[in-house]
Amino acid sequence: MTMISRVLGLVRDVLFARFLGAEASADAFYVAFKIPNFLRRLFAEGAFAQAFVPVLSEYRAQGSQEAVRNFIDRIAGCLGSALIMISVLVVVAAPIFTGVFGMGFMFNNPEKFQLTTELLRITFPYLLLISLTGFAGSILNSYDQFAVPAFTPVLLNISLIVAAAVVSPMMQEPVYALAWGVIVAGILQLAFQVPFLLRLGLLPHPKVDWGDESVTKVLKLMAPAMFGVSVGQINLLFDTILASFLPDGSITWLYFSDRLTELPLGVFGVGIATVVLPNLSRQFISGAQRYSATLDWALRMIMLIGFPAALALVVLAEPILFALFQYGEYRPVDVQMSSYSLRAYALGLVAFMMIKVLASGYFSRQDTRTPVRIGIIAMVVNMGMNLLFVLPFHFYWQMGHAGLALATSCSAFLNAGLLYRGLRREKVYQPDDLWLRFGGQMLIANIAMVAFLLIVMRYMGDVSSLEAYGRIVRVLSLCVAGIGIYVFTLWVMGIRPRHLRVAS
Structure with missing residues (x-):
């Protein structure tokens, strides 16, 4: 749905x-x-x-x-x-x-x-x-x-x-x-x-x-x-305030970049966290032993989906934007400017997804204070990087609206890392022994997917010269083929559907 x-x-x-x-x-x-x-x-x-x-x-x-x-x-x-x-x-x-x-x-x-x-x-x-x-x-x-x-x-x-x-x-x-x-x-x-x-x-x-x-x-x-779970949104609003001082179109470029990042985040990141929270809450209340296993499964799903989605957005940023938005009033220069911020947001996609799941590990235990402390740290760091990347203290560093997106991604990794460390330190979450093997399998599959996309794009030509139907068909074919290469490589590396089920 x-x-x-x-x-x-x-x-x-x-x-x-x-x-x-x-x-x-x-x-x-x-x-x-x-x-x-x-x-x-x-x-x-x-x-x-x-x-x-x-x-x-x-x-x-x-x-x-x-x-x-x-x-x-x-x-x-x-x-x-x-x-x-x-x-x-x-x-x-x-x-x-x-x-x-x-x-x-x-x-x-x-x-x-x-x-x-x-x-x-x-x-x-x-x-x-x-x-x-x-x-x-x-x-x-x-x-x-x-x-x-x-x-x-x-x-x-x-x-x-x-x-x-x-x-x-x-x-x-x-x-x-x-x-x-x-x-x-x-x-x-x-x-x-x-x-x-x-x-x-x-x-x-x-x-x-x-x-x-x-x-x-x-x-x-x-x-x-209210503060802890919404740090990402506060950061985005701070981005909006700074972007309002930038040239016309900056807020719109950020909007379309954020919307494309929100597609995998909303479908999988928020979806997984939504399903996990009530289950974790019941497991915590009943003292079930499956609590850590449920959290481990959620993080594995985030990695399995988040990494290829992030890499695909980085590699295919301009073709996707051309296929979806470059019509009517939205000009080619708008696509190019949006691609910069899309790549910057995509770099933080895995962290955005992890925050949704890791925060559930605290909220399910009715611990709302720890994410607040972590959120304050992440927000202050984000604001500092916003000023560093956007304001012209160092002209060669000034990245405009793309700097705002990059700062948000960097602070998201800090936020996710601190949430993860807290769960491990409290012994609430213990990763299983299969992570090393799983990580290697996933790494090879992602490399195969990116290599395939780069090779095909080299010979595919510029999608901006095509009509609307041709753009959409070509980009959709690229996405489907990339997913196919990724899934096929995972299968060759030994991952089967039964390995993706939550431990009982």
Whole structure:
């Protein structure tokens, strides 16, 4: 289901590139959409889910359905009331928030600043809708119903596709159609999950009770987790602030680079972490011996998928961008600029995936403080590298928007490394003895894949000279062939499907 959503997301981004290009209005929309999306990571699938799911698993383990319903009702009431207040505040004070996240617009481009402010007033209520959607999805995930929450982003993509392809050409300023499409999507996503909650008998009846013991427990877990789990998003927003001072198009180039990196990250990294968290929570509560084995399996899957995905994005950056986005308003120079930041983000893809899984090793044990300490270190390092790579202290080092992406990737490796060291030091996670052999097999398979891609690309020619259909067919053929070489080499090296199952 996540794969369907991500593929439709690519279709959506192709239309964005075609109708918006990398102009000032596109930058304005991406900032206005990024602000509620950032807070969504805190209130929905980020810190809230990491705090809520382990506590809900604990209530389930006690065996009282009535206690579970009471817990859900009170969390729904408190979460909903907080989100309503935040939404009203931001809509009223939109210029202030635009000034924070689009600081460069305020000083360098007043028209872009005004447009961003108007778009933010339309898009921000999406935070309320999508956070409640994430809350519903966390309940379903806790009951091992993963498909429905994974499918809901499809509705966002469909809504934005219709807005971009059908509604925007009718409007004098096309980006307004996209902003209203975001709100329609939020309504559809929330409504879609209601029947499945009813089937479980867990449709919330909100009750505001901030003094309730269960609410207090979730808030105590959520407060540090809000920072710890969202360090990557805070880094991306800091990138946006700095990018607003860079030339027009910088935010758009970063957006498309990030979207392509998010494809494997969202399908596999987030997908694996989403499935692992409730299982780890139950195993920890019951004292099961499989805890370390489950974590080990998740990391093995991350390595198996993350490394070839990262290498493929580095090698195929320009062909992929040409095939997907170089139409209409999106120019060849935009593809070239996006390829720089795409390669920089791709270098950190494995670390981005590892963070999702390793953080679950802490949150499943209701330890939200350790990721916070690690997150602070990673964020400070990221900000320092942002300034080093972007500001012209050393002209020969200045990398513009690509420097922002590279700094994010470097800090992600630091974050993942510290999380891993903490789990090993606490003896929560113990790698099995097969990692050395597995690593060697995977290394050979990745070398074979990269060598194949480089050889074929040398004789393939420039895809930018082809028509749209020819570009897509050629790049898709390259990707499929690369996957085939990788899988075939793994098979020759002795890896079979049974080796990829979690240990029992």
